[in-house]
Amino acid sequence: MEIVKSDPGVTAAVSAGVLGLVSHQIFKRNEPTVYSFASHVLIVNAGLTVLYKYLQGTVDQLAVVALVDFFVYLLTLSSSIVLYRVFFHPLNQYPGPILCKITRFASSWHVMTRDSHEWQMSLHKKYGDVVRLSPNELSFISASSVDQLHGSKAGKLARGPFYSGDPNRPADSMLSTQDLNEHRWRRKTWERGFGSKQLRDFEPRVIRLLDMLVSQLRERVGTTQNMTRWSEYFAYDVMSDLAFSEDFGMLKAAKPHPYIPALHDATRLLVIASQTPWIRPLMPWFPVEAQSKKAGKEFARISRETYLRRKAREVKEPDMYEYIASPDRSGPRPLTEAEVVADSALLIAAGAVSTALSITFMFFHLLQDPKQMARLQSEIDSCWDGVTLLDVTMLAPQRAPYLDGCINESLRLWPPAPNGMQRRTPSDGVVVDGRFVPGGTQVSNHTMGIQRDARHFTNPDAFIPERWIDSERPADWNHDVRTFIPFTIGQFACLGKNLAYQELRLFMGGVVRNFEFRFAEGFRTEVFEGQIKYKGTFLIGELPVVFSDRKAS
Template sequence: MLLPSVEVLATPEAPVWAFVLGIMLHVFFLRVGEWDLATVRLIVGFWATIAGLSVCLWLRVPQLQHNLWSSSKTAIALGSSLLAGMYASMLVYRAAFHRLGRFPGPFAARLSNLWITGKSIQRQDKCLVIQDLHRKYGDIVRIGPSELSIVHAAAPEAIHANRTTCVKGPWYNILYPLESLQMIRNKDVHSVRRKTWDRAFGSKALRDYEPRVKGYTAALVQQIDARLGQPVNVTEWFNNYSFDVMSDLAFGKSFGLLASGGKRHYFTETLHADMGNVGRFSHVPWLFPVFKAMPVLNAENKKFWAFVTALVDERIQNPPKQPDVFSWLLEDYQALPHPTAQDRLNLQADAHLICVAGSDTTAASLTCLFFELVCHPDAAARLQAEIDDYYAGTPEAGQNHLALSKLEYLQACIDEALRLHPAVPGGVQRLTAPQGLQIGEHHIPGSTVVQIPTHTINRDARFFAEPDEFIPERWTSRKDLAIEPSVFVPFSTGRYSCVGRQLGLMELRTVTSELMRRYDFRLVPGQDPQDFARGKVDAFTLACAPLQVVFTPREQAK
């Protein structure tokens, strides 16, 4: 009975039936659900099937017996026909019959996420690519087969508010099997773990962290004092500062970047390289499991996570005298009656998240704030005057961060820098519920990946007058310039909003107030501000180009 069925596979008609089978696989099976985490299993399964079929043909088909190469070629031809049918069906469906067909966008983007990925690799300023697409196609642009970029006043509320029906999209699987708080897609699981993080960044915890923030701020000031009158790459030094703070809060010790005078560190160098890859390949999350499964190519990834594991183990064995963020997470972990291997992986992922989420974003925000201040001396002078008045009239000025939070113009400058240079330029990914989502007059179909491009929506003239200009007064005395301020959500909103917001603001306010009251500063002669603006990289989080600044002491500094 087996012989006739196997012989059919060697007939001239067999590739045609394989092609039809490929179409059926796509239409009835692969078209539904998410397959990103199954990529490796699918690839291995396909080639295992080809190998098994080759042996079967070799053993059971008379004309192919004793010729394994011929049977292998036949099996590969059948597999190729199946793939051709599957991809042909996929391309026709995406181009002509997909549920997102009515939304405009580049034709190539309808067919594959490789289009937007290619743009990301080619230019590394995907946020500007997306901005150009919205200028051409309108508020809703199809940037992938099942992905929409949305710029609409109602979008932040609909997609990110607490009552939204949207969930996190497939991008959040890229660290699998590690699952930090940021990567949790299940809302109930996220809510449970978020409670621990909320305590870790509560008002009491922040008071414990404040001395560390001030200590590293003082170390940063020392390094600038040693370089007065000389070019200082503030991009690099703000990175050193933010990573020292967050490594202390995550691992119980800093990386020593400030103390070493800016010496490179393995963690930060590897992390920046990884974030570059995340930015380039964020629209093809299926590629990450493949990369991690490939020997040699995954060697650096394994080395990095072994390094993180060693840091976590060392931190567990050497608890600090003062609680840090990791203290709260460790307490929660140790309270588990029977911690699993997955629980341990999640603890390592959370330690990594503390260091990453609070460093790259803070460093980029500080750099962009000082870029705007150095380009707008009037705003810098007004901010210095506010800070001078504060220190002159507040005996405990350097002792209480809460007092700094009441400086109106300081917060306005921070907000305006965050508007022009959002820490996550492309926004974060969400997936609509099966019933779809209503945004204004637009209905978004279910199971659609949606994203609000932060850079684009923050620079839309419908929402902010003179959108490309640094005008802190739009948040104070000229609120008419903020036409639709609700779209400005620099720390996101809803259940997935940034848990470390207050710590990040503490760092921004502390560093800015200290540097502004002590120094005057200017760009290094010959540096074109546009070089910095053009050199920013959308690596999921914003990566800044070098910004060379000369600091000089202020005569009235106190």
Template sequence: MDNSSQNQDRTATLWATSAYSSRGAFALLFIGAIVLRFTFYVVYNLFFHPLAKFPGPLLARASLLWRFWFSQSGRFHRVIEQQHSRYGPVFRVSPNELSFASATSWKSIYGHPPKGKSTLIKSEFYDMYGSGYDSLCIGSERDPQNHARMKKSLSPAFSTKALMEQEEIIQRCVDGFVEKIGHESKRETGINVSDWYEMIAFDILGEMAFGETFHCVENEEPHFWIELLTKHLFFITLIDNLRRVSLLFSIGRFLLPRFTVGVRDKHSGYSRAKVDRRLQSVSPRKDILTNVVDKVKGGEVSQEELTAHASTLVIAGGETISTFLAATTFYLCKTPSAYHKLQNEIRNRYQSYQDIDAASALQLPYLQAVIQEGLRIFPPGSQGFPRTSPGVMIDNYWIPAGVSIIDPLISS
């Protein structure tokens, strides 16, 4: 090999080495910048953030990782309760989020503010909750005035008088449930009452919101929509976590639709089909959406808003009712003395199953005590409903504007 060829090889090697070194240096610089940025982020959150004085787990005060992990695990409510036992009535859930746990804080966060004080608005979480529809609903509407309008339309359906008028609808579903449970309970293997409670809850809510049952109890299996709801709620939590980090949210908005759009569209599409049939129905019976249906037919409310309301009421009602029934049954079985006392009260009051009705059941003091205690020790929806501070005093703590606040039922 002549000198010219050797020089060319040497030059090529130098260029390759230089390029490799440049790429390596750039990679190190990039990684270093990320580490430095994260270090500044952690130091700021721990020592200079407006919420730095509030206690909480180190990882929760330093970053969003603590919140991400436990909220996606399904144990968020229990972990929150444990941390309140450790840190007291207020602690830091994430760098810009606080959890309170007192009767007075609950009123300050979710109650009507004193005259001249600002309302704590629902957080951006509710934007995720309302996805899939072209209209917001009673659950996802963040504007106080629009929410008040929706509440005015729906409230009459939840008065004691209105609910009593719907007793026949509920009783018909419950009769079918009792008959099925009586048959299934004869099996030596026993039954999973949680599944059955979920089925009866959704059957009742289907009747009351859409005007027709899901036929879960009749078919002895959950309706496919129940599984859709579970998936939908999981993705809502995931997207809510991702939105807190702009980079992750941008990536998530690109990737997640591949997984979520199918679930979301199937869920909302089924709701629209149900509402179409509800609007075409000429039945004179009243249910929880009768007042809104009349407004849709009169042009005051859009059909899409009605659909969003119906879907939300089924989700909120079905899951919470089944959770409450399962938890209360568990604690009654775990406490035989309470179980037998309740059993005796009911059997002494009624001669037969057919004698039971809502009006007389409301007069049973121990039954009402069991219901209240069940709601106290295992409240459904116990993870807390996030609100955004406008800059407000809560329990003698100044909460800066923009801070997210929750007050979980299970801790209050």
């Protein structure tokens, strides 16, 4: 009987296919890094080449066979991954676009085009309360899911891999660490800088900069001013002063500091990388504009230099740096300098973005309805005479409920982090809305979607400050405060929330009490709103406003 001898090339190709299937099983359990994947592929291909030689393949065909084996291996691996993610993945019971089930790059594309917030809202409108955003990620907008993902029932949910993506971060910050225990003891250090006493101590410094702002605007009455810029000048000068006892000088100079454009562009790079953190080592070659990469390095440079200047000098008034640089001794270890630098970079950015955006959006909506602005001015007039020293307690919610409603509406319609805060389920999984979510799944509440859901807030897309005043809200209106999460809740709730409210109340009190406002001629609200983009938070255009002095009218 004649024995048929198999072709070495065919045998190697079949082996490549089998190894592709085996590799998928390995990668399912241990997701590779870029380097480990490249090493794995190299070893597999080298092994197939040796196999071909062992089977007495011809040398002149070696290169061709190696390429065929490489192609067969990747094709089999890719096909196995696609079939698994679409038909056999533990999340295949959850609805979502077919492309999102296959690859994370579907979501990354919308981040790159800066319309991710609108895209995710459209998915929820189409698919319902839960959407599969990527092969291993779910987004929720039900009221009941908030407590399960972020509140009292979420104690075992750590931050997700989204927080691993910053290519310019020297070390993990308190905000980026995915270790629950580390986050808890590092958070205690930060908490000391945001207590009630600290906010009282900070208030005179906020008012000093507010007075400078009012003085600058008074010099510009009758002219068109960009409220987006002035909001940023105020918010970033305040945070740099409170954090490091030096402001950026933007209010004094009436022009932006390089920190702001560097932050905006650097955030774009960070968010793109965070969609697929494994590509972080490839970012130098990733196809985003060179300006974003340059800005990331510039932002890191400015942040580090600001930290070093503060480290080198003594200050008369306490600032936030003192707390993060002198950590709570109850922690298991002292912070490294790289970790302190990473935390320092957060102090200004995390504290200023929310304030600047909320101010701009409040003016955007209030100037569309003169009656709303008139009511706000009347309320502020009744709380503060504009002469005595302004105190934030004069504008507390009990005394200025309409102002509180304006702030909350701005944060409800335009939450600073519209796409939510990613979490990772523990190894034993969790139950959300009665359905099991496997361990290692990324989950989040889509903040903008949940806060603009008619089931939670009646007329969800309308700016209605009265909805926050219990005595004025119609009895049949939906008003589910569980779904109002602009600063998130639970163990990862924003520590700067109370400071942000303090700054917002003081800003609106000081500015609205002193000036009248109108949109500049030719301004179109629909154009402004249509140009709002996503970059981790909102990127907004100019808001041209004409000021007039109320004292002169």
